[in-house]
Amino acid sequence: MSTDLIRIRGLSTRFFTQEGQINAVEDVSLTIREGELYGIVGESGSGKSVLGLSVIDLIESPGRITDGEIWYRNADIAEATRAEAPDAVDGDFVELRSLSAQARRSLRGQSFSMVFQDPMASMNPSLTVGTQIAEAVEAQRRARSNPRTVRSKTQNYGLGNYLSGLLLPNNDYIRPESRKRAVELLAQVGIPDPSERAQEYPHQFSGGMLQRAMIAQALAGEPDLLIADEPTTALDVTIQAQIIELLEELQQEKDMSILMITHNLGLIAHMCDRLGVMYAGEIVERGTLGEVFDETIHPYTEGLLGSVPSLDRTASRLQPIDGNVPSLIDSEMGDRCYFVDRCPKAMDECFEKPPEYELDGEHAVRCYLADEPDAELERGRSDD
Amino acid sequence: MTEPLVRVENLKKHYTDQDSLLDRLFRRDPVRVRAVDGVSFEIEQGETLGLVGESGCGKSTTGETLLGLREATAGRVRFEETDVFEQQDLTDFRRQTGIVFQDPFSSLDPRMTVHEIIREPMLVHDIGTSDERRERVLDLLEQVGLSPDHIDRYPHEFSGGQRQRIGIARALALEPKFIVLDEPVSALDVSVQAQILNLLADLQAELDLTYLLIAHDLSVVRHISDTVAVMYLGKIVEQGPADELFTAPKHPYTRALLESVPQARTEEQHREMDPIEGDVPSPRDPPSGCSFRTRCPSVIPPDGLDIPQETYRELMTLRERLQGSDSTIDGLLVDADMDTDRPDADRVIDEFFSEPPRDGTRETVRESIEQYRSGNEEQAVATLRESFTTICERDDPDLQESGHHVACHLYS
Numbered sequence: 001m002s003t004d005l006i007r008i009r010g011l012s013t014r015f016f017t018q019e020g021q022i023n024a025v026e027d028v029s030l031t032i033r034e035g036e037l038y039g040i041v042g043e044s045g046s047g048k049s050v051l052g053l054s055v056i057d058l059i060e061s062p063g064r065i066t067d068g069e070i071w072y073r074n075a076d077i078a079e080a081t082r083a084e085a086p087d088a089v090d091g092d093f094v095e096l097r098s099l100s101a102q103a104r105r106s107l108r109g110q111s112f113s114m115v116f117q118d119p120m121a122s123m124n125p126s127l128t129v130g131t132q133i134a135e136a137v138e139a140q141r142r143a144r145s146n147p148r149t150v151r152s153k154t155q156n157y158g159l160g161n162y163l164s165g166l167l168l169p170n171n172d173y174i175r176p177e178s179r180k181r182a183v184e185l186l187a188q189v190g191i192p193d194p195s196e197r198a199q200e201y202p203h204q205f206s207g208g209m210l211q212r213a214m215i216a217q218a219l220a221g222e223p224d225l226l227i228a229d230e231p232t233t234a235l236d237v238t239i240q241a242q243i244i245e246l247l248e249e250l251q252q253e254k255d256m257s258i259l260m261i262t263h264n265l266g267l268i269a270h271m272c273d274r275l276g277v278m279y280a281g282e283i284v285e286r287g288t289l290g291e292v293f294d295e296t297i298h299p300y301t302e303g304l305l306g307s308v309p310s311l312d313r314t315a316s317r318l319q320p321i322d323g324n325v326p327s328l329i330d331s332e333m334g335d336r337c338y339f340v341d342r343c344p345k346a347m348d349e350c351f352e353k354p355p356e357y358e359l360d361g362e363h364a365v366r367c368y369l370a371d372e373p374d375a376e377l378e379r380g381r382s383d384d
Numbered sequence: 385m386t387e388p389l390v391r392v393e394n395l396k397k398h399y400t401d402q403d404s405l406l407d408r409l410f411r412r413d414p415v416r417v418r419a420v421d422g423v424s425f426e427i428e429q430g431e432t433l434g435l436v437g438e439s440g441c442g443k444s445t446t447g448e449t450l451l452g453l454r455e456a457t458a459g460r461v462r463f464e465e466t467d468v469f470e471q472q473d474l475t476d477f478r479r480q481t482g483i484v485f486q487d488p489f490s491s492l493d494p495r496m497t498v499h500e501i502i503r504e505p506m507l508v509h510d511i512g513t514s515d516e517r518r519e520r521v522l523d524l525l526e527q528v529g530l531s532p533d534h535i536d537r538y539p540h541e542f543s544g545g546q547r548q549r550i551g552i553a554r555a556l557a558l559e560p561k562f563i564v565l566d567e568p569v570s571a572l573d574v575s576v577q578a579q580i581l582n583l584l585a586d587l588q589a590e591l592d593l594t595y596l597l598i599a600h601d602l603s604v605v606r607h608i609s610d611t612v613a614v615m616y617l618g619k620i621v622e623q624g625p626a627d628e629l630f631t632a633p634k635h636p637y638t639r640a641l642l643e644s645v646p647q648a649r650t651e652e653q654h655r656e657m658d659p660i661e662g663d664v665p666s667p668r669d670p671p672s673g674c675s676f677r678t679r680c681p682s683v684i685p686p687d688g689l690d691i692p693q694e695t696y697r698e699l700m701t702l703r704e705r706l707q708g709s710d711s712t713i714d715g716l717l718v719d720a721d722m723d724t725d726r727p728d729a730d731r732v733i734d735e736f737f738s739e740p741p742r743d744g745t746r747e748t749v750r751e752s753i754e755q756y757r758s759g760n761e762e763q764a765v766a767t768l769r770e771s772f773t774t775i776c777e778r779d780d781p782d783l784q785e786s787g788h789h790v791a792c793h794l795y796s
Contacts, residue, residue: 043573206663236438236600238679241644241659248654263574266646269653293650307578308648309607311630317585318607320578324543 004073005224005257006032006055007093011068013047013054014330021330024050024063026281029356032225032257034073037248039268040261041304042278045325048261051278052227055259056112057096057104070096074111074224077103109140109221117230119210123202129213130198134174134182136220141178185216190246208239212246219250226251229261244271265308269293274362277301280326280338283356287363297365299343337367345369387465388426389594390450390562395423395459397442397449401668417667419445421618422459424783427562427611432588432595434609434626436602436641438664442618443598444486447564450596451481463562479509482555486567488547492539498525498550499535505557524553529583545576552583562594569604581607602645606630614638617667617675624788634790637676674793677776684774684793691741696772698737702749703768706756717757729753748772 013025024047032038042048053059055070071093081099082089088098096104116122124132179198186194189212202210211231218226228247232240248271251258260271268275269289276286277300285298296302306319323342326333337343340350349368357370397420402412420442427433437443448454450461452474461468468477482505485491492501502521506512512520522532528549539547548568555563568584569577585608587593599605605612606626613623614637622635633639640660646652662679665671671678678700685696705713716732729750733740741749748771756764775793783791 043575208663236664237602237644238438238640238660239663241657242661244646245657245659264646265574265648266652269648269650270646270655270657273653289653290650293648303575305648307574309578309581309603310649311603311606311642311645311647318578318582320582321575322579324545324576325573 002033002035004031005034005036006073007069007071008032008055009069009071011051011054011070012066013050013059013063014066015063017062019329020332022328023281023330023333024328025054028068028276028278028281028283030276030283030286032259034224034257035251035255036274037251037258037260037272039272039275040259040278040283041263041265041268041275043263043304043325045328046278047281047328048263048278049229052114052229052259052261055225056108056114056227058108058114065097068097072096072107072111077107106143109136109223110143111221111223112225112227113218113221113223114227114229115211115214115218115231118234119205119207119214120202120234122214123210125202128199128201129205129210130179130182130186130200131174133185133198133213133217133220134178136217137181137185138174138178140221141175181220182216185219186213188219189213189216189250190242191216206239207235208242211235211239211243215243215246215250219254222254223256225257225259227259227261230263231260232267233262233264240267247271265304277304280333281328282338282366283364284339284366285364287359287361291359291361291363295363297359297363297370298339298367299345299369300339303342303344339367389429389464390427390596391462392426392446392450393424393460393462395446395449395461396421396457397445397454398457415668418618418670419667420449423615423618423620424459425611425613425620425623427594427596429561429594430588430592431610432597432608434597434599434605434612435615436599436605436612437615438600440664440667441615442667443600443615444566446615447483447566447596447598451483451564452477453483475509479558480561482558482560482563484548484551484555484563484565484568487571488544488551489539489571491551492547494539497536497538498530501539501550502553502557505554509558511558520557521553524556527556527587528553529579543576544572545579548572548580549583552580552587556587556591559591560593562596564596564598566598567600568597570599570601577604584608602630602641603647614641617664617670619675619791620783620789621676621792622788622790623783624790628788632788634788634795635676635792636680636682636794640679640681671777673775673777673779674781674791677774680776682794683776686772686774689745689772691745692739695737695739695741695745696774699741699745699749699768699772700774700777702736702752703765703772706752706761706768707765713753713756717753728757745771 008028008030011025011028015022015024028051040048040051054065059065071090073092074094075092078089078092078094081094085098088095183194183198186198191197191209191212205213232243235243247258262268272289274288275292276283277292279300285292285301292301293305296305303321307321309318321342326338335353337350337354340346347368354366354368356364356366358364359370399417399419401415401417403414423446425433435443435446445454449456452468456469463477471477499521502524503517506517506520521535525532525534530546530549569580572580581604588595597605597609609626611624612626612629613620614635616637622629622638629638633642643657644659660679660681665678677683682693683696685691716735717728732753733746733749740746748767752764752767755767781791781793781796783789784795
């Protein structure tokens with residue numbers, strides 16, 4: 001069994017808005033192993049993207065991680081942190097939330113990076129694709145060679161900068177090596193004629209090609225964990241298949257871990273070894289693919305699987321879940337199972353919040369139905 | 385057998401690009417974009433035709449053109465006994481047809497209440513009195529699974545699935561016989577998507593509706609279609625009964641599409657997908673002959689040429705590169721200049737092909753590269769074209785006119 005890379009314990013992320021407190025991620029625990037493809041599946045508004053952003057520490061105001069721990073295995077950082085904050089170190093693991101903001105920031109790109117859903121919206125339309133990737137390479141290179149300086153001061157764009165660039169020709173932020181590396185990265189993600197394509201602008205790329213370029217950019221810092229947030233949702237199926245293949249290849253080649261966030265159960269089934277199903281900010285069921293898909297316990301997972309029309313099942317009726325995804329505003333959620341209103345198997349006790357039951361193997365379920373005699377131990381809520 | 389309810393014959397919708405005054409000033413030739421290029425199909429009363437394809441293949445334009453929402457460039461649409469495009473007044477046709485749009489967030493007027501939205505078609509066609517219309521709106525709300533209390537609310541108060549229900553109610557308001565469903569569930573979450581699919585199936589059974597379902601999601605199409613047509617670059621490449629098309633797909637594109645869909649079940653894990661390469665070509669400049677040939681995994685090599693499929697595809701790529709004076713070839717030639725041991729053209733061949741061709745084929749390729757090097761680009765291309773032109777490139781395959789239609793030279 002491979003070693004753990006990330007251990008998330010009782011993570012909660014909240015947004016404090018005018019309408020009230022929104023519990024986007026609530027008491028989430030999961031482990032991502034080295035070289036593993038871990039899937040998070042959920043509908044829109046289930047908090048899956050916020051979970052990804054929490055791991056990479058990109059939650060912006062009015063949001064905040066309010067609770068929980070994120071342990072990351074990295075012997076170097078653990079060693080460096082041990083003297084300053086012994087509580088934040090456990091063997092080779094460091095607890096990311098106890099690190100300084102600057103230290104966490106330096107992990108971005110080198111340890112974790114992210115691929116977003118809409119490649120068109122995530123790229124700067126006024127810079128060539130090559131420049132944008134080279135800039136990521138350059139930022140990582142500088143951060144690595146001199147970790148004490150401001151770590152990711154990137155290029156400024158503006159008239160003043162443009163003029164000083166004209167007057168001082170050596171003022172180029174991006175060094176030629178980084179540009180070369182950018183072309184290599186483009187070649188690595190399967191873009192034909194990488195040196196020419198590097199000089200093109202995002203609008204000259206097709207959606208699939210641009211998503212490849214985004215992946216190249218994410219790989220610039222050779223991260224341990226790549227968070228892919230709906231990387232294929234904006235793409236056609238044949239292009240989606242190409243991107244899936246690319247991600248799987250890269251994962252094998254670089255032995256990195258991928259956290260795959262998607263609403264597409266098929267994608268999860270294809271790529272992931274283990275997965276978590278999110279609903280209303282919680283992981284309601286997690287385990288290996290077989291455990292979650294074939295030995296389903298949580299009625300929500302069952303409902304999701306019953307909702308997906310299949311390619312070879314003839315026109316049988318789908319078994320959808322009634323109702324809609326609930327509001328995540330704290331005051332409206334109450335202290336009960338969040339699925340109870342839509343659950344076909346709801347019982348009286350469901351109006352008490354169920355704990356997460358750990359079953360045999362990797363299987364864990366947040367539902368009283370899992371509380372059968374053979375469910376061995378009950379793990380209490382870990383956020384208190 | 386009775387006459388089908390809808391019969392589309394050779395429907396075309398072309399757009400002209402670069403046609404503005406400025407373009408004429410700069411003497412730019414107008415470009416014809418063949419969004420829909422000769423589409424024919426029939427839909428029987430009470431059945432569903434699924435029109436499936438990737439973005440930009442012209443499936444939505446087909447739906448809109450056949451309803452008369454866009455002016456067709458050519459072709460005929462017969463609805464019941466009448467020829468739609470020959471009618472002066474489309475009011476009657478419009479009353480019998482409806483459309484449900486993809487995005488429930490932008491297809492409902494945010495300043496109208498649900499009542500006003502659903503009543504609108506009845507007002508346009510001047511049906512009933514005010515009270516009757518309100519009665520009908522209430523009936524419709526119930527039919528699509530919304531509560532009567534919702535009648536005076538505004539669209540923003542509803543979730544995506546509920547809004548799509550409102551859109552469906554609006555399409556049903558005039559009791560149409562035929563409804564075009566343009567990606568009705570693609571903006572919705574899976575659990576809600578299933579509710580809407582079930583609703584559509586129920587309504588069809590109850591009201592004997594005929595659907596044209598436009599979707600990119602194959603499993604959705606599979607779920608509620610009787611017949612399915614697969615579109616690629618403005619043309620239907622395969623058409624047949626849903627069961628047959630999904631269990632025994634013929635066209636390489638259909639096969640590739642089905643292959644690319646990950647299924648939500650454990651057997652799916654790490655299945656070999658082998659996706660087709662490349663992107664959909666631009667409809668401004670579609671490939672000659674079969675439009676799928678640039679991505680097709682089974683292009684037919686010319687008679688007598690016995691080389692692996694991959695080498696053949698690389699040959700086609702080489703020709704395209706030579707044609708466009710591509711820098712890859714120039715780069716290879718420069719590299720070759722530095723290598724004195726081998727003749728330059730040979731080096732280029734070995735570099736370019738993953739499995740270099742041999743014997744006569746190699747001779748021809750060498751000749752072509754030599755010609756290119758001496759600056760004679762046209763001749764280089766002609767040399768390759770003469771020896772290696774495939775039927776897929778020369779002729780556009782016709783849709784076979786029997787049972788399960790397929791437009792591919794492999795089946796002609």
